[in-house]
């Protein structure tokens with residue numbers, strides 16, 4: 001059986017160029033979906049899955065993420081003075097406990113694979129979760145909780161990747177997996193290809209921003225050459241590791257929103273807002289008014 005997954009890595013050192021100029025001074029991971037920053041949604045998912053230690057790989061201009069996961073005394077005093085107990089309570093509930101966060105810096109944005117490698121000392125020698133904060137999966141239980149549940153049927157050296165169905169017309173934008181035998185709710189991955197041409201794609205299942213990886217990935221990343229886009233690619237390292245360790249895919253329940261793209265981000269905002277009783281009726285009115293004018 002696999003060891004308990006206690007630690008999660010959140011790579012937040014990217015430049016977020018698709019969201020310029022919003023991301024010139026503000027980290028992409030702090031953009032809000034309704035009233036919670038992307039990174040808070042993803043940390044919530046990890047906490048819901050039982051993660052105990054939260055490791056952030058940050059970069060220049062990202063200090064605000066560290067501040068976000070700290071207490072804000074002036075704000076707390078003001079809220080207390082104004083009798084806003086509910087706000088105070090939810091601020092403290094959002095906060096991971098003292099000593100459960102770690103921050104390290106990726107000094108240059110050399111790619112996702114390199115960002116993950118930067119977390120090696122903090123992760124140590126145990127399997128860990130990796131969550132990309134620009135992907136939100138709307139479901140309860142969360143995507144990572146579903147993945148951890150799936151590990152119970154797998155052997156101790158397994159790696160698991162969350163996958164979702166993607167239309168073939170967009171398959172060339174993603175990492176795609178080949179589908180082998182089922183194993184519980186998961187299936188064994190027969191191969192991985194990064195951004196294949198439609199004809200070369202082994203399936204319509206794409207890699208979706210949630211991973212459970214063995215620590216051996218760090219040794220592979222250490223020697224990994226730069227790949228597509230001049231970046232050190234995580235998928236290249238996973239392809240290498242899959243030669244010596246099993247990889248499984250999990251088609252999770254729920255819808256993933258790619259909040260690194262404008263449409264995904266806007267769609268997530270609408271979907272999450274429509275789930276909120278305090279916002280949904282007024283938002284629907286606004287949407288209907290806008291649609292009527294088109």
Ligand code: UTP
Pocket residue numbers: 011012013014015016017018019028029057106108109110111112114115132133134260
């Ligand atoms: P993305 O490629 O979606 O993010 O990486 P990006 O590079 O910031 O965005 P664009 O493409 O320029 O708009 C997915 C996640 O990996 C992190 C990002 O912060 C994001 O959360 N990342 C990416 C790093 O931490 N370091 C990198 O070198 C690259």
